[in-house]
Amino acid sequence: MTDYTDLAKRYLAAFNEPDEAARAAAVADLFTADATYVDPLAEVSGHDGIAGFLAAAREQLPGFEFRLDGAVDGHHRQARFRWVAGPAEVLDGAGAPPVVGFDVVVTDDSGRIRSVYGFLDAVPA
Amino acid sequence: MTDYTDLAKRYLAAFNEPDEAARAAAVADLFTADATYVDPLAEVSGHDGIAGFLAAAREQLPGFEFRLDGAVDGHHRQARFRWVAGPAEVLDGAGAPPVVGFDVVVTDDSGRIRSVYGFLDAVPA
DSSP states (O other): OOOHHHHHHHHHHHHHOOOHHHHHHHHHHHEEEEEEEEETTEEEEHHHHHHHHHHHHHHHSTTEEEEEEEEEEEETTEEEEEEEEEEHHHHHSSSOOSEEEEEEEEEOTTSOEEEEEEEEEEOOO | OOOHHHHHHHHHHHHHOOOHHHHHHHHHHHEEEEEEEEETTEEEEHHHHHHHHHHHHHHHSTTEEEEEEEEEEEETTEEEEEEEEEEHHHHHSSSOOSEEEEEEEEEOTTSOEEEEEEEEEEOOO
């Protein structure tokens, strides 16, 4: 049985991985080969598509950290969780994080992500 | 482009439909033939599977109404929304609804639901 909290943490760690090769390896480990990722701003698929999206997200949000926000709720092969992104000092402080997102991830039977259904609750003005 | 608020309302109306034939017709209209529905307590697929699940849910929660709670957030072919269920007088009152759920629905290009990823925020004790 998949540990969905661990899965969500590894997923967000891939966003935070600065090394391109390590990030690509994390994506290959986390996602099925035909995985899809769809959020309001992006629609990509496959390991290359997802790794490219992560690189673009990191470029667009330089210095941002992605962190799990609250509990991960998983059952069967699906999990939901909220995350925040921003500079570490902002996330450590009392202010609102500049980016707040919410994802449902669906895995295959081996625990690899085959779909991410992403939504955004806050984006930078 | 799919009107996700309308879709969510029609989806919840199918739960509320007392007539079995009308409910089956609503399911056939709302869902693709191979659609899947997974929540913490159920995993079904196809029109018959989903119609059977709705009948079982109505039997388990006699007199309950299902209502949309808050805004529907949809983009691309996916939407998220919260719903509540309970006797109408409870839902109309100030107390907490006995059942609170949260669904992500994913449609095909024609706007029919092909997957429901359901989660529960409250269930009767």
